[in-house]
Amino acid sequence: MSLLDADVAGAAGSGKRPGPVRLDGVSKAYGRGRTALLALDRVSLDVRPGEFVCLLGASGCGKSTLLSLVAGLDPVTGGSIDTGGHRVSMMFQEPALFPWLTVARNVEIAMRLRGVGREERRASAAALLETVRLTGFGHKRPHELSGGMRQRVALARALAQDADLLLMDEPFGALDAMTRDILHDELERIWRERSLTVLFVTHNVREAVRLGDRVILLSSRPGRIIEEFGVDQPRPRRIDSTEVAGLAATITDRLRTEVSRHAQ
Ligand SMILES: Nc1ncnc2c1ncn2[C@@H]1O[C@H](COP(=O)(O)OP(=O)(O)O)[C@@H](O)[C@H]1O
Ligand SMILES: [Mg+2]
Known part of the structure; x- marks a missing residue:
């Protein structure tokens, strides 16, 4: 059994309703001294119990790092994380x-x-x-x-x-579009039925808008929160609807500006 699927940061089954998940000024550096690599830079985020939050950012910006910190698989370098008494479980692109x-x-x-x-x-x-x-x-x-x-x-x-806090790291990234659409519907249904709190990482803008109550946009490395988009469109949404496409276009423009700023 690998740590990947272990009950990574479960609070004792106290029966109490979980509180918000709180990230306060979370930074993460890999390595030390001159060669240290700063993966995340002072990320602060509150997630309400029952909320579906999508973290969106370019490859290498620290999305997986952020989830592993929330899961307690890796220590933070700065700041703090409170999982609010949730029982935490993780899901990856590879089902393992x-x-x-x-x-x-x-x-x-x-x-x-x-x-x-x-x-x-x-x-x-x-x-x-x-x-x-x-x-x-x-x-x-x-x-x-x-x-x-x-x-x-x-x-x-x-x-x-x-678990009542599901940390999902690009879980549908390897699936064809049709299968992914169906799994979006299923995940949304299960999220509702079980009152889950979900932190969902993706680099797919439309997927983030399809699923999220909020879409949090991360900068290129070191990952910082650069903008947040509330999605108040009624559910279930269709990934190919004009509304989803419209907001996705706005977010994509913002993401492009960010990525090109770093590519120079
Ligand atoms: N265990 C590690 N040791 C050193 N560097 C790492 C480690 N894990 C991730 N990184 C680096 O941190 C940055 C963020 O990685 P990651 O969180 O995997 O990004 P994302 O999931 O957004 O693609 C990358 O530059 C990556 O190479
Ligand atoms: Mg990743």
Whole structure:
């Protein structure tokens, strides 16, 4: 079991409603001294419980770094992070499933590590597979599934950790457009049904506008927050709607200015 899927920063199951996720002046440098590389520069951000926030920025601007700090996988260099008592789970572009385990066992493994008994594990895994619409696929192995279905399993496994804060690092980046659209719908439904808080990282502007309550734009490295866009369009949105395309165009212009400023 790698840290990737571990219950990375879970607060004790206190039953209390989680508070906001707070990043206060968060900086991250890799290495020390002259060769140190500043990946993030004083990032401050509050995320309300139940909010869906998209972090958008060019490749290398520190998006994955930010998620790993929130997950507690890596220490901050400056500032502080409070996950507000949320239980945290992460999901990546690569589903990182265990190839020798069936789909159901892949979902169960998180519960097994928490000491959940066999009967309860089986029942919960079946319910989670139903949630991600994979009923009947529990006995399959990952290689028998399509890329979209494998990401559904990864999502079920993330939910199996009883998480209420989902950190998603370009989870649909490797999928074709049609599959990705369907998974956007599914994720939105599950986010609502389970009152999840989501921090979703992407470099796809339309995807950010399709999904987010807010889109946070990061600068090129070192990542700083340069602008924030509220998305008050009704849900569910369509990624190819004029409204989504319109706001995406505005954000893309802003992002382009930022990227070209650094390319000189
Ligand atoms: N463990 C690490 N050690 C050294 N440098 C790193 C490490 N992780 C990321 N970086 C550097 O930090 C910067 C931000 O990386 P990353 O967070 O992966 O960006 P993004 O996810 O936005 O593409 C990059 O320049 C990357 O090379
Ligand atoms: Mg990344």
